[in-house]
Amino acid sequence: MLNRNIPKIHRSIFALAVAAALSVLGAWSASAQDAEAPPRQTWSFHGPFGTYDPAQLQRGFKIYREVCSNCHSIKLLSFRNLAEPGGPGFTEAQASAVAATFQVTAGPNDQGQMFQRPGQISDYFPPPFANDQAARAALGGKLPPDMSVLAKARGYEAGFPYFIFDAFKMYQEGGPDYIHAILTGYADAPAGFALPPGGQYNKYFPGHAIGMPKPLTDGQVEYTDGTPATVDQYGRDVSAFLMWAAEPTLNARHRLGFQVMIFLIVFTGLLYMTKKKLWHDVLHDPELEKPRAST
Amino acid sequence: MSGHSTYQPQSPFMQWLERRLPIASLVYSSFIAYPTPRNLNYWWTFGGILTFMLGVQIITGIVLAMHYTPHVDFAFNSVEGIMRDVNYGWLLRYVHASGASFFFLAVYVHMARGMYYGSYKEPREVLWILGVILFLLMIVTGFVGYVLPWGQMSFWAATVITNLFSAIPGVGDPIVSWLWGGYAVGNPTLNRFYSLHYLLPFVIVGVVVLHIWALHVVGQNNPTGVDPKTEKDTVAFTPYATIKDAFFIGLFCLVFAWVVFYLPNYLLATDNYIPANPGQTPTHIVPEWYYLPFYAILRAIPNKLIGVCALGLAIASLVFLPWLDTSRVRSANYRPAFRQCLFIFFAAVIGLGYLGSQEPSGGYVIAARILTVYYFAFIWIILPILGLVETTKPLPNSISESVLREGVPVGASAPPSGA
Numbered sequence: 001m002l003n004r005n006i007p008k009i010h011r012s013i014f015a016l017a018v019a020a021a022l023s024v025l026g027a028w029s030a031s032a033q034d035a036e037a038p039p040r041q042t043w044s045f046h047g048p049f050g051t052y053d054p055a056q057l058q059r060g061f062k063i064y065r066e067v068c069s070n071c072h073s074i075k076l077l078s079f080r081n082l083a084e085p086g087g088p089g090f091t092e093a094q095a096s097a098v099a100a101t102f103q104v105t106a107g108p109n110d111q112g113q114m115f116q117r118p119g120q121i122s123d124y125f126p127p128p129f130a131n132d133q134a135a136r137a138a139l140g141g142k143l144p145p146d147m148s149v150l151a152k153a154r155g156y157e158a159g160f161p162y163f164i165f166d167a168f169k170m171y172q173e174g175g176p177d178y179i180h181a182i183l184t185g186y187a188d189a190p191a192g193f194a195l196p197p198g199g200q201y202n203k204y205f206p207g208h209a210i211g212m213p214k215p216l217t218d219g220q221v222e223y224t225d226g227t228p229a230t231v232d233q234y235g236r237d238v239s240a241f242l243m244w245a246a247e248p249t250l251n252a253r254h255r256l257g258f259q260v261m262i263f264l265i266v267f268t269g270l271l272y273m274t275k276k277k278l279w280h281d282v283l284h285d286p287e288l289e290k291p292r293a294s295t
Numbered sequence: 296m297s298g299h300s301t302y303q304p305q306s307p308f309m310q311w312l313e314r315r316l317p318i319a320s321l322v323y324s325s326f327i328a329y330p331t332p333r334n335l336n337y338w339w340t341f342g343g344i345l346t347f348m349l350g351v352q353i354i355t356g357i358v359l360a361m362h363y364t365p366h367v368d369f370a371f372n373s374v375e376g377i378m379r380d381v382n383y384g385w386l387l388r389y390v391h392a393s394g395a396s397f398f399f400l401a402v403y404v405h406m407a408r409g410m411y412y413g414s415y416k417e418p419r420e421v422l423w424i425l426g427v428i429l430f431l432l433m434i435v436t437g438f439v440g441y442v443l444p445w446g447q448m449s450f451w452a453a454t455v456i457t458n459l460f461s462a463i464p465g466v467g468d469p470i471v472s473w474l475w476g477g478y479a480v481g482n483p484t485l486n487r488f489y490s491l492h493y494l495l496p497f498v499i500v501g502v503v504v505l506h507i508w509a510l511h512v513v514g515q516n517n518p519t520g521v522d523p524k525t526e527k528d529t530v531a532f533t534p535y536a537t538i539k540d541a542f543f544i545g546l547f548c549l550v551f552a553w554v555v556f557y558l559p560n561y562l563l564a565t566d567n568y569i570p571a572n573p574g575q576t577p578t579h580i581v582p583e584w585y586y587l588p589f590y591a592i593l594r595a596i597p598n599k600l601i602g603v604c605a606l607g608l609a610i611a612s613l614v615f616l617p618w619l620d621t622s623r624v625r626s627a628n629y630r631p632a633f634r635q636c637l638f639i640f641f642a643a644v645i646g647l648g649y650l651g652s653q654e655p656s657g658g659y660v661i662a663a664r665i666l667t668v669y670y671f672a673f674i675w676i677i678l679p680i681l682g683l684v685e686t687t688k689p690l691p692n693s694i695s696e697s698v699l700r701e702g703v704p705v706g707a708s709a710p711p712s713g714a
Contacts, residue, residue, distance in 0.1 A: 081379075152560055152568040167561060172559075172560060175565070247378075261553075268546055271545050275541075278534055
C-alpha cells in the first residue's frame with residue numbers, strides 16, 4: 001500500500017542522513033589527529049582467552065634490565081612478582097638471584113646509618129636515580145617516566161566510529177601498540193621539520209620531537225632462544241613485559257571472566273524461561289479475551 | 296492472580312512481631328502484593344537495575360575503602376596496591392570503576408523512559424523531583440570518587456570543576472578556597488572528597504527509599520499512560536515484576552561483565568594511570584563520558600559565568616518538566632509530534648556528549664551551540680507549546696484493552712471490547 005510506503009521511505013532518508021552526518025564527523029575527528037596511529041600488533045594476551053607468553057615476558061624483562069632500567073624506574077614491581085603465576089614464570093630461586101644482582105638502600109641500622117645491601121626477593125626494583133632531580137640532572141633535563149603502569153598510561157584515540165568496534169573486538173592493547181610504535185618509529189626528521197635541541201624525530205610521538213634517544217638497535221640484546229634479535233621483536237617483547245608489569249593479574253581476570261560469562265548466560269537463560277512460563281498465563285488470559293460484562 | 300490480598304501472619308512469632316513492628320506486612324504489601332500494570336515493558340526494569348547497581352557500588356566501595364589511603368603521597372600507589380596485592384583487588388576496583396559507568400548508563404535509560412512515557416506528570420511530580428535529586432547526588436558522588444585515585448585526570452578534573460565556582464561574582468574565589476581547604480587542590484581536598492564519597496552513597500540510599508515510597512503511593516505509570524482501572528489491569532509485583540527485573544538484571548550483568556573482564560580500561564582515561572602532577576597540565580582534560588553532554592553545554596558558552604549557569608540550569612530544568620509539559624496525555628506513543636521532538640532531544644544529548652569529548656574549536660563549538668539551544672528550547676519552549684497545539688491519538692479505554700489490541704494499530708477497525 002502506498003500510504004504505508006511513505007513513512008518507510010522517510011525512514012530510509014533519515015537513516016541515510018544520519019549515516020552521512022556520522023561519516024563526516026568520523027572523517028573530521030580522524031583528520032584532527034596529529035600523530036600517525038600506531039599499527040596494531042598481534043598480542044598473545046589479546047581476546048577473552050589471551051594469556052601472557054612467559055618466554056616473551058622473560059625476553060622483555062631482559063631488555064628492560066639491560067636497556068630501559070638504565071634510565072627508567074619500575075617502582076611498583078617487586079622481585080617476588082617475577083615468580084608469581086601469570087607472569088614471566090621464573091622460579092623463586094631465579095627471582096632471588098635477580099634480586100641479589102641489585103643493590104638496595106636499607107636501614108637505618110643500629111648506628112643510625114643507611115646502608116647498601118644486595119636485594120632480596122621481597123624488595124621492590126630500586127630506581128636508577130635517587131630522585132627526579134637527579135634523573136633530570138643526569139639526562140639533560142628530561143625525566144624518564146616510571147614504567148610500572150606505563151602500558152596503561154599510554155594509548156591513542158581510535159576516534160569515532162572505531163571506538164565502538166573496539167568494544168566488540170575487546171581491543172585493550174593501545175598501550176603496548178603505542179610503546180612498540182615509539183620504539184620502532186625513530187626516523188630522520190623530514191625536511192623543514194624544526195627539531196628542538198636534544199630532540200629526536202619519532203613518527204608516532206605526539207609532536208614528533210621525543211627526548212629519548214633511540215634506545216634499541218638490531219642485535220643489541222642477545223637472545224638465546226633463537227628469537228630474531230631485531231628492534232621490531234625487541235619492541236614487541238618489551239611492550240608485552242610492560243603490559244604484564246602494568247596488569248599482572250590479566251591471566252586470572254580472563255580465566256574468571258570466562259567462568260562468570262558462562263554462569264551468567266546459563267542463569268539469565270533460566271530466568272528468561274521462568275519469566276516466559278510465569279507470564280504465559282497473564283498474556284493468554286481467557287478472562288481478558290471474553291467480551292467483558294458491564295460492571 | 297492480581298494478588299490484592301493482605302498479609303496474614305501464620306506463625307506465632309510473626310503474629311507477635313506484627314503487633315509490635317509490622318515490617319513483614321510492609322514488605323509483603325510493597326514488594327509482593329503491590330499491583331503493577333500488566334503491560335510494563337522492559338524499559339521498566341531499569342529501576343531495579345539501578346537499585347542493584349547501587350548495592351554493587353556500595354559493597355565494592357566499602358571493601359575498597361578498607362585498602363585505600365586518602366593521602367596525596369599514597370593514594371595512587373594504594374590503588375595500585377589494591378590491583379596487585381589485595382586478593383581479587385583487581386576485580387573489586389574494575390567492578391567499582393566500570394560500575395560507575397553502568398550506573399550512569401542505567402540512570403540515563405531510566406530518565407529517558409520517564410520522559411518518553413510522561414512518567415513525571417500528575418500525580419508523579421514528587422517522584423520525578425526525587426529522581427532529579429538522585430541524579431544530582433550521583434553526579435557529585437561520581438565526581439568526588441573519580442578524584443580519589445589521584446591520577447593526572449583526577450587532579451585536573453578536581454581543579455577544573457571546583458574552579459567553576461570562581462565564576463560566582465564577588466564570593467567566587469573565597470568559595471573555591473573553602474572547597475579546596477587551601478589555595479590549591481591538595482591533601483585537604485582529597486581528604487574531604489574521600490569523606491564525601493563515603494557519605495553520599497548513603498544519602499542516595501535515603502533518597503532512594505523516599506523515591507520508592509513515592510512510587511508506591513502513586514503507583515507505576517505504564518506504556519499507555521492510562522491509569523489502571525480494574526484488577527485485570529494489574530499483576531502482583533511478585534512474581535511477575537520481580538522475575539522480569541531479575542531477567543533483565545542478568546542481561547545487564549552480561550554486558551557489565553564483558554567490560555569488567557575484557558575491557559576494564561576501555562572507559563577509563565589513560566592519563567589517570569599517570570600520578571597527579573600539579574606542575575603539568577594534560578593536553579586534553581576530558582571528564583568521564585557520563586558528564587560529557589553537560590561539559591559540552593558548559594564549553595559552548597564563551598562567558599564563564601553564563602556557561603556555569605547554563606550547566607546548572609541544564610540539570611535544574613528537569614525539575615520543572617511536570618509543569619512545563621502542558622499535555623494531559625502522558626505516553627509519547629499517543630503524541631506523534633512530541634515523540635519526534637523527544638527523539639531529536641535524545642539525539643541532541645548524545646551529540647553533545649560526542650562534542651564534549653572533542654577539542655572545543657571550529658565547527659565543534661558551533662555544533663555544540665546549536666544542540667545546546669535545542670536542549671533548552673525543547674524543555675522551555677517546545678514542551679509548553681506542543682501540549683497545547685498538538686493532535687494526539689485516541690487513548691485506549693484501559694490497559695487491558697491496549698493489551699488485547701496489540702498488533703492492531705490503535706484507532707483501527709477493532710471495536711473496543713466491552714462497553
